[in-house]
Amino acid sequence: MQVKFSNKGNILIVRLIGELDHHASDYVRRKIDGEMIKPTTKNIIFDLSNLSFMDSSGIGIIMGRYRAISRINGQIAVACSNAQILKLLEMSGISKVIQIFSDADKAVKSMLGVTKK
Amino acid sequence: MQVKFSNKGNILIVRLIGELDHHASDYVRRKIDGEMIKPTTKNIIFDLSNLSFMDSSGIGIIMGRYRAISRINGQIAVACSNAQILKLLEMSGISKVIQIFSDADKAVKSMLGVTKK
Amino acid sequence: MMAKDNGTASAGKKKPINEMTLIFPALSRNESFARVVAASFISQLDPSIEELADVRTAVSEAVTNAIIHGYEDKAGNIKMICLLYDDSVEITVIDEGKGIENIELARQPLYTSKPDMERSGMGFTVMETFMDEVKVESEVGKGTKVTMLKYFKSLKDKERRAKNDK
Amino acid sequence: MMAKDNGTASAGKKKPINEMTLIFPALSRNESFARVVAASFISQLDPSIEELADVRTAVSEAVTNAIIHGYEDKAGNIKMICLLYDDSVEITVIDEGKGIENIELARQPLYTSKPDMERSGMGFTVMETFMDEVKVESEVGKGTKVTMLKYFKSLKDKERRAKNDK
Ligand SMILES: Nc1ncnc2c1ncn2[C@@H]1O[C@H](COP(=O)(O)OP(=O)(O)O)[C@@H](O)[C@H]1O
Ligand SMILES: Nc1ncnc2c1ncn2[C@@H]1O[C@H](COP(=O)(O)OP(=O)(O)O)[C@@H](O)[C@H]1O
Numbered sequence: 125m126q127v128k129f130s131n132k133g134n135i136l137i138v139r140l141i142g143e144l145d146h147h148a149s150d151y152v153r154r155k156i157d158g159e160m161i162k163p164t165t166k167n168i169i170f171d172l173s174n175l176s177f178m179d180s181s182g183i184g185i186i187m188g189r190y191r192a193i194s195r196i197n198g199q200i201a202v203a204c205s206n207a208q209i210l211k212l213l214e215m216s217g218i219s220k221v222i223q224i225f226s227d228a229d230k231a232v233k234s235m236l237g238v239t240k241k
Numbered sequence: 242m243q244v245k246f247s248n249k250g251n252i253l254i255v256r257l258i259g260e261l262d263h264h265a266s267d268y269v270r271r272k273i274d275g276e277m278i279k280p281t282t283k284n285i286i287f288d289l290s291n292l293s294f295m296d297s298s299g300i301g302i303i304m305g306r307y308r309a310i311s312r313i314n315g316q317i318a319v320a321c322s323n324a325q326i327l328k329l330l331e332m333s334g335i336s337k338v339i340q341i342f343s344d345a346d347k348a349v350k351s352m353l354g355v356t357k358k
Numbered sequence: 359m360m361a362k363d364n365g366t367a368s369a370g371k372k373k374p375i376n377e378m379t380l381i382f383p384a385l386s387r388n389e390s391f392a393r394v395v396a397a398s399f400i401s402q403l404d405p406s407i408e409e410l411a412d413v414r415t416a417v418s419e420a421v422t423n424a425i426i427h428g429y430e431d432k433a434g435n436i437k438m439i440c441l442l443y444d445d446s447v448e449i450t451v452i453d454e455g456k457g458i459e460n461i462e463l464a465r466q467p468l469y470t471s472k473p474d475m476e477r478s479g480m481g482f483t484v485m486e487t488f489m490d491e492v493k494v495e496s497e498v499g500k501g502t503k504v505t506m507l508k509y510f511k512s513l514k515d516k517e518r519r520a521k522n523d524k
Numbered sequence: 525m526m527a528k529d530n531g532t533a534s535a536g537k538k539k540p541i542n543e544m545t546l547i548f549p550a551l552s553r554n555e556s557f558a559r560v561v562a563a564s565f566i567s568q569l570d571p572s573i574e575e576l577a578d579v580r581t582a583v584s585e586a587v588t589n590a591i592i593h594g595y596e597d598k599a600g601n602i603k604m605i606c607l608l609y610d611d612s613v614e615i616t617v618i619d620e621g622k623g624i625e626n627i628e629l630a631r632q633p634l635y636t637s638k639p640d641m642e643r644s645g646m647g648f649t650v651m652e653t654f655m656d657e658v659k660v661e662s663e664v665g666k667g668t669k670v671t672m673l674k675y676f677k678s679l680k681d682k683e684r685r686a687k688n689d690k
Contacts, residue, residue: 145389145390188476212415263588294580300646325581332649376549391564402553
């Protein structure tokens with residue numbers, strides 16, 4: 125499991141690589157929360173394009189960050205095109221509260237459009 | 242497991258694709274022996290370049306064909322570059338009685354040279 | 359060992375064409391190992407990529423639950439049994455951990471006894487969505503047994519297509 | 525169950541960092557399944573490709589022997605136990621088949637009781653060459669237990685290189 129970060133303005137882009145299960149989730153959570161406390165982070169995009177597997181532990185991680193970011197009036201978006209993971213995001217109800225894009229670029233563009241208004 | 246055949250003069254080239262273990266060996270043996278009884282077959286080249294695995298069942302198959310072909314004064318050669326399979330050919334003693342080449346082209350060239358003499 | 363009974367997973371009285379039992383300690387790094395074993399075992403039937411992913415996900419949920427809820431990160435063994443039929447697989451995940459008091463409540467979407475661990479409460483819902491039948495048996499202090507059945511519909515489709523091609 | 529004793533495989537009194545037991549019927553299509561399971565289990569240590577291939581080959585030989593010699597293609601269960609240490613793995617393959625009368629003879633290179641099946645008689649020799657220690661225990665009419673130990677020397681090399689880099 126690898127976690128890579130990049131920034132676009134006040135957007136933190138979290139790129140997850142590998143298989144996100146309960147075993148990986150502690151490490152992933154610690155890494156993300158270390159970046160989230162930086163004052164530059166207001167919005168988060170989870171880029172799941174390089175995940176080959178995710179189960180409900182991933183749902184827990186995304187929902188946890190969603191709650192934290194909502195408290196500071198930030199936005200969360202997810203980039204994903206893996207059919208299995210999309211099915212999981214769909215059934216968990218995440219797709220009702222978080223916008224899902226087919227890739228990270230689209231998510232960034234949309235979020236910059238919204239936050240700049 | 243796949244077995245593919247081609248001919249160069251009286252040389253039968255047997256290309257093995259996949260994993261050659263005891264489970265696959267019955268099928269492989271039947272396929273090869275079906276080609277070997279053709280009067281056009283005098284020599285055999287085993288092309289192992291596309292094998293991702295082989296255990297001592299493969300040794301049994303090659304030695305069995307070696308014995309049959311020797312009876313009609315034919316030649317057998319093996320093409321192989323996989324380190325693990327080379328180790329197996331080495332330790333089984335096959336490399337003492339059968340010539341091993343890094344690829345099928347080299348085996349064909351050498352065999353045509355010898356048989357044409 | 360088991361008492362309560364929810365759902366109706368069962369592949370009937372047919373004889374499996376192959377089977378396996380895997381026993382491993384409740385360590386989180388065995389979650390991915392259990393997925394690989396289940397996926398590798400069912401691939402002999404040549405199911406679709408989606409069906410493979412469904413089974414991998416459901417196995418991951420059941421094994422994770424045994425580790426974090428059943429044994430609560432204490433030592434213990436998990437048993438995974440796979441019975442392979444010509445059109446389906448039945449996978450059972452068994453722990454001898456703390457057990458579930460109220461199975462009906464536990465199966466509710468979003469219910470979790472460990473919100474502090476950021477569990478989503480979606481584990482059982484994922485199993486139910488990705489598999490065709492899920493049965494949960496549990497006894498407090500004894501352990502939990504989750505039995506999941508998956509039909510490989512893709513194989514039927516393949517058969518049908520093969521027939522039509524003739 | 526076992527009587528005779530050849531070789532000296534044993535990983536000492538250390539506690540394994542992980543372990544697994546796999547039970548499966550003596551079907552030839554489970555040979556590749558057993559290889560995948562063993563390889564996937566030891567990959568958590570990140571051994572070299574060659575070490576992985578060595579273990580896959582040895583497991584293939586031991587499991588094949590249980591199927592064709594132990595059970596002689598009759599029904600029966602095979603048990604594979606893997607104990608993982610921080611620098612090695614001990615793999616045991618157990619059948620409850622016909623057993624071996626003369627273990628010393630059986631271990632000779634080129635000896636096979638099934639030349640008609642085109643067995644090469646190299647199974648035990650392969651196990652011995654590809655693993656670091658091989659112990660064979662067997663009792664006629666009871667079954668056979670083959671215990672193989674493999675040290676992952678590549679891990680030591682990696683450690684050493686990491687240290688030198690500092
Ligand atoms: N193997 C188990 N042993 C004991 N309790 C369990 C087990 N599996 C599930 N549970 C209980 O059921 C609840 C719901 O499980 P689940 O739907 O998988 O959600 P989550 O794992 O996110 O909590 C768990 O929070 C736990 O209380
Ligand atoms: N699990 C087993 N049960 C009974 N006999 C065995 C078993 N494994 C090996 N043997 C005996 O030992 C002999 C040598 O085995 P091996 O070196 O693997 O060669 P091969 O499998 O090619 O015969 C076999 O031919 C068989 O008689």
